[in-house]
Amino acid sequence: MLRFILRRIFLEAIPTLLVLVTVTFFLIRLAPGGPFSSEMNVPPEVKAAIEAKYRMDQSLSMQYLSYLADLAQGDLGPSFKYKDFTVNELVNKAVPVSFKLGIVAFIIALIFGVGAGVAAALKQNSWIDYSVMGVAMVGVVLPNFVLAPMLALVFAVWLKVLPAGGWEGGQFTFMILPVAVLCKHYISVIARITRGSMIEVLGSPFIRTARAKGLPMHYILRRHALKPALLPVVSYLGPAFVGIITGSVVVETFFGIPGIGQLFINGALNRDYSMVLGLTILIGTLMITFNAIVDILYGFIDPRIRIK
Amino acid sequence: MNSALPTLPPLFGLDDDANISIAGRSLWADARRRFLRNRAAVISLVVLAIIVTVCLLGSTLSPYAYDDPDFAAMHNAPDTQTQHWFGTDNLGRDLFVRTLLGGRISLMVGALGALVAVLIGTLYGATAGFVGGKTDSVMMRFLEILASFPIMFLVILLMTLFGRDLWLIFVAIGAVSWLDMARIVRGQTLSLKRKEFVEAAHVAGVSTTRIIVRHIVPNVLGLVAVYATLLVPSMILFESFLSYLGLGVQEPTTSWGALLEQGAKSIEVAIWELIFPAGFLVTTLFCFNFIGDGLRDALDPKDR
Numbered sequence: 168m169l170r171f172i173l174r175r176i177f178l179e180a181i182p183t184l185l186v187l188v189t190v191t192f193f194l195i196r197l198a199p200g201g202p203f204s205s206e207m208n209v210p211p212e213v214k215a216a217i218e219a220k221y222r223m224d225q226s227l228s229m230q231y232l233s234y235l236a237d238l239a240q241g242d243l244g245p246s247f248k249y250k251d252f253t254v255n256e257l258v259n260k261a262v263p264v265s266f267k268l269g270i271v272a273f274i275i276a277l278i279f280g281v282g283a284g285v286a287a288a289l290k291q292n293s294w295i296d297y298s299v300m301g302v303a304m305v306g307v308v309l310p311n312f313v314l315a316p317m318l319a320l321v322f323a324v325w326l327k328v329l330p331a332g333g334w335e336g337g338q339f340t341f342m343i344l345p346v347a348v349l350c351k352h353y354i355s356v357i358a359r360i361t362r363g364s365m366i367e368v369l370g371s372p373f374i375r376t377a378r379a380k381g382l383p384m385h386y387i388l389r390r391h392a393l394k395p396a397l398l399p400v401v402s403y404l405g406p407a408f409v410g411i412i413t414g415s416v417v418v419e420t421f422f423g424i425p426g427i428g429q430l431f432i433n434g435a436l437n438r439d440y441s442m443v444l445g446l447t448i449l450i451g452t453l454m455i456t457f458n459a460i461v462d463i464l465y466g467f468i469d470p471r472i473r474i475k
Numbered sequence: 476m477n478s479a480l481p482t483l484p485p486l487f488g489l490d491d492d493a494n495i496s497i498a499g500r501s502l503w504a505d506a507r508r509r510f511l512r513n514r515a516a517v518i519s520l521v522v523l524a525i526i527v528t529v530c531l532l533g534s535t536l537s538p539y540a541y542d543d544p545d546f547a548a549m550h551n552a553p554d555t556q557t558q559h560w561f562g563t564d565n566l567g568r569d570l571f572v573r574t575l576l577g578g579r580i581s582l583m584v585g586a587l588g589a590l591v592a593v594l595i596g597t598l599y600g601a602t603a604g605f606v607g608g609k610t611d612s613v614m615m616r617f618l619e620i621l622a623s624f625p626i627m628f629l630v631i632l633l634m635t636l637f638g639r640d641l642w643l644i645f646v647a648i649g650a651v652s653w654l655d656m657a658r659i660v661r662g663q664t665l666s667l668k669r670k671e672f673v674e675a676a677h678v679a680g681v682s683t684t685r686i687i688v689r690h691i692v693p694n695v696l697g698l699v700a701v702y703a704t705l706l707v708p709s710m711i712l713f714e715s716f717l718s719y720l721g722l723g724v725q726e727p728t729t730s731w732g733a734l735l736e737q738g739a740k741s742i743e744v745a746i747w748e749l750i751f752p753a754g755f756l757v758t759t760l761f762c763f764n765f766i767g768d769g770l771r772d773a774l775d776p777k778d779r
Contacts, residue, residue, distance in 0.1 A: 179619070182620070183619075183620045183623050183624075186620055187624055187625075191629070191632065194632065194633070194636060195632070195636065197636075304764070307764075308708075308757060308760045308761050308764055309757060310712055310715060310716070310756070310757075310760075312715070312716065312719045312732070312735055312736070312739065313735060313749075313753045313756065313757060315739070316735075316738070316739035316742050316749055317749070317753075319742070320742050320743075320746065320749075324742070324743055409625070412625075413625075413627045413628075416627075416720065417716065417719065417720070420720060421739065431628065431631070432631075432720055432721075432722075434635075435631050435632070435634065435635040435720075435722060436635075436721060436722075438635055440635075443631075443632055443635055444632075446628070447625060447628045447629065447632055450625045450628055451623075451624060451625045451628070454623060454625055455623050458623055
């Protein structure tokens with residue numbers, strides 16, 4: 168097991184991270200037009216000072232190495248756009264917001280997704296099954312950026328019961344709509360996966376044995392069926408986490424929530440290279456770490472994975 | 476049920492309308508029969524065909540041009556009198572024409588993106604699977620590294636750096652979406668390589684190229700078709716996502732995503748600006764999903 172974990176971290180996660188940092192760094196430096204092309208007419212000494220601040224006066228390889236060195240200490244450098252801020256300061260303000268939004272959506276998606284999936288599997292081909300699967304189909308197909316304005320129209324403009332946007336430190340009423348939009352897709356997918364694997368597990372011999380012994384259904388579910396049925400859900404958690412981060416871009420932009428998604432888009436629209444670079448690396452690191460954790464977790468749950 | 480007796484399934488390749496002569500049914504004929512029995516898939520196919528046709532006809536159906544602002548008619552509601560079937564947008568441009576133009580762009584991005592992904596993915600996967608050994612493991616390693624990239628963010632990064640070019644969108648979207656395709660094709664190729672009929676062909680002295688062309692490719696093709704159909708809607712979604720964020724196509728050209736962004740902004744004054752593009756987009760996505768499901772059921776009998 169230890170070998171499996173070490174291999175997963177040192178042979179997979181860390182090299183991938185290095186490749187990611189390298190690729191994004193050089194992509195940005197190769198881009199046409201510097202980040203300061205809007206400030207053409209500055210005196211040469213000012214230009215030199217600016218370039219020194221952003222290390223543009225050094226050779227490309229030196230820039231790369233010093234960026235790596237900074238990165239190792241968690242320093243993402245100064246923002247190209249917001250001159251008085253470092254990327255870290257901006258990111259530090261945004262991360263808790265996105266984190267709160269994401270974690271709530273994640274938990275809700277898990278609870279409701281698994282619940283709906285199990286219910287559909289237990290009553291296969293009943294109206295419960297059909298309505299769960301129907302709603303799940305809609306949930307997968309309907310894009311976030313269609314659902315968000317529609318919900319805002321109904322609940323904020325027509326009914327006037329919920330705010331149409333803003334964050335206000337994450338008050339409950341401000342979170343309802345963004346969380347609903349964000350978790351819709353994952354509830355649907357998790358419900359589908361759970362239903363499929365639960366039906367398979369419920370049809371297997373050891374469940375039949377348990378029923379033949381006369382065990383009550385809720386006991387069979389808890390003790391026997393749930394764990395194997397949830398294995399595919401665990402392996403979906405990695406992609407789901409990534410998707411929630413990505414989805415938060417749309418949600419944060421639409422509802423005006425000051426999280427990393429909005430920061431990223433503003434950075435992209437303003438050509439704030441260091442911000443986009445820093446956030447790409449941050450998000451990439453999160454994704455790679457989370458996938459590694461899920462893999463290792465999976466290795467614990469399912470011994471067949473580690474023997475490879 | 477007191478209607479006619481259940482018809483017996485045809486035996487030994489006898490079709491309903493076949494004579495006594497025994498005709499073999501090809502994989503594709505079989506698949507077509509199964510597909511046509513799937514009502515949702517067939518209806519979706521018809522609806523999709525209508526949407527595509529209307530989008531292609533585009534501006535010929537309306538007296539207005541897609542980039543012709545009319546400041547006397549901003550945010551006008553749908554009206555058959557003025558022939559603004561879907562109303563007008565914030566600049567008084569005809570929404571009907573713009574929705575169809577957006578559809579053309581969205582469908583084109585979807586189809587071309589999926590094509591790029593299918594080509595790269597199939598070639599990559601088939602090569603890795605068939606060559607095997609060290610090559611295979613190196614190629615798969617590379618794939619895994621790419622797969623753990625935050626791809627959406629890399630594409631946005633590319634858009635930031637190199638400007639918003641429609642072709643860049645095609646290539647970027649296609650180039651990052653072939654990973655699953657490659658993995659699926661590789662898996663299929665690996666298992667096919669060891670099948671008895673391939674071994675039999677080997678023993679009978681059939682050349683490797685001929686084995687790939689006659690035995691491997693037709694067997695992978697079904698899977699590729701299914702996956703490609705499901706890729707198109709995700710490509711369309713991806714493009715809409717980019718356009719919605721203002722990183723996709725540029726004015727006055729438009730796509731469903733770009734129209735939705737505008738519609739979301741003016742939802743309080745002009746709900747039709749959201750409803751029509753959203754309706755087209757969601758209907759198209761549903762159609763592709765149903766067709767993909769139908770194809771999977773038709774081409775992959777294991778799953779039934």
